[in-house]
Amino acid sequence: MGKIALVSLGGAGTAIMREIIRLSEKDYDMFNVNSRKVLEGPKFYGFEEIEVLADELKDYECVVMTAGLGSTGGDALVKLQSCLKDVRKVCFVVSPFYFEIDRLMRSRSQISQILTGSFEGAVVGLNSILSGELEENADTRKALEEAIKKFDREMASMILDMMMELE
Numbered sequence: 001m002g003k004i005a006l007v008s009l010g011g012a013g014t015a016i017m018r019e020i021i022r023l024s025e026k027d028y029d030m031f032n033v034n035s036r037k038v039l040e041g042p043k044f045y046g047f048e049e050i051e052v053l054a055d056e057l058k059d060y061e062c063v064v065m066t067a068g069l070g071s072t073g074g075d076a077l078v079k080l081q082s083c084l085k086d087v088r089k090v091c092f093v094v095s096p097f098y099f100e101i102d103r104l105m106r107s108r109s110q111i112s113q114i115l116t117g118s119f120e121g122a123v124v125g126l127n128s129i130l131s132g133e134l135e136e137n138a139d140t141r142k143a144l145e146e147a148i149k150k151f152d153r154e155m156a157s158m159i160l161d162m163m164m165e166l167e
Contacts, residue, residue: 003060003061003062003167004028004029004060004061004062004063004064004163004166004167005028005029005030005031005057005060005062005063005064006020006028006029006030006031006042006063006064006065006066006159006163007030007031007032007033007053007057007063007064007065007066007080008020008030008031008032008033008034008039008042008065008066008067009032009033009034009065009066009067009073009074009076009077009080010033010034010067010068010071010072010073010074010076010077011034011068011071011073012066012067012068012071012073012094013032013033013034013065013066013067013068013073013077014032014034014038014039015148015152016066016092016094016152016155016156016159017030017032017039017042017066017156018039018152019152019153019155019156020156020159020160021039021041021042022156023153023156023157023160024160026163028163029060030042030043031043031044031045031053031056031057032044032045033045033046033047033049033050033053033073033076033080034046034047034073035047035072047072047075047076050076050079050080050083051083053080054080054083054084057080057084057087058084058086058087060087061087061088062087062088062089062090062166063084063087063088063089063090064089064090064091064092064121064159064162064163064166065077065080065081065089065090065091065092065121066091066092066093066094066155066159067091067093067094068093068094068096069093069094069095069096069103069106069107069110069111069123070095070096070100070102070103070104070105070106070107070110071103071106074093074106074107074110075110077091077093077110077114078110078113078114081113081114082113088120089118089120090120090121090162090166091114091119091120091121091122092121092122092124092155092158092159092162093110093111093114093121093122093123093124094123094124094125094126094151094155095107095111095123095124095125095126095127096125096126097126097127097130098127111123121162122158124155126148126151128151129144129147129148129150129151130147
């Protein structure tokens with residue numbers, strides 16, 4: 001067992017994990033929490049198995065987690081974070097677009113539970129990818145998809161840089 005584990009939760013976390021797998025030259029202990037298995041490599045857990053995963057992670061020195069807020073992945077991250085009492089936790093979370101009102105409201109509750117006195121990591125908003133260039137693009141859907149992929153790669157790079165510092 002390594003000293004650092006990487007856990008992705010939900011759809012956004014899974015997309016970021018996919019980029020981490022593509023970019024990483026190291027073999028980290030990786031875990032994916034989702035409604036179904038979509039990644040090859042990371043050990044898979046369903047959302048209902050958070051306590052089982054927490055038990056597996058309890059002997060790591062540090063658990064790095066990534067998820068999108070405002071949905072099931074964010075709920076799972078909140079639950080997992082609260083289960084890992086004596087483990088250093090570093091969270092990289094993504095807040096929803098400003099126009100996703102229901103997710104945005106749900107994310108506020110999740111953020112208030114994640115941002116405790118011992119919080120380490122980053123909260124990055126998807127609004128950061130909205131730009132005049134994107135809004136002026138004739139094929140906005142395709143441009144948005146490309147912008148989200150670029151965002152996922154940047155998040156993956158940020159997480160990998162942090163993990164190298166933790167080693």
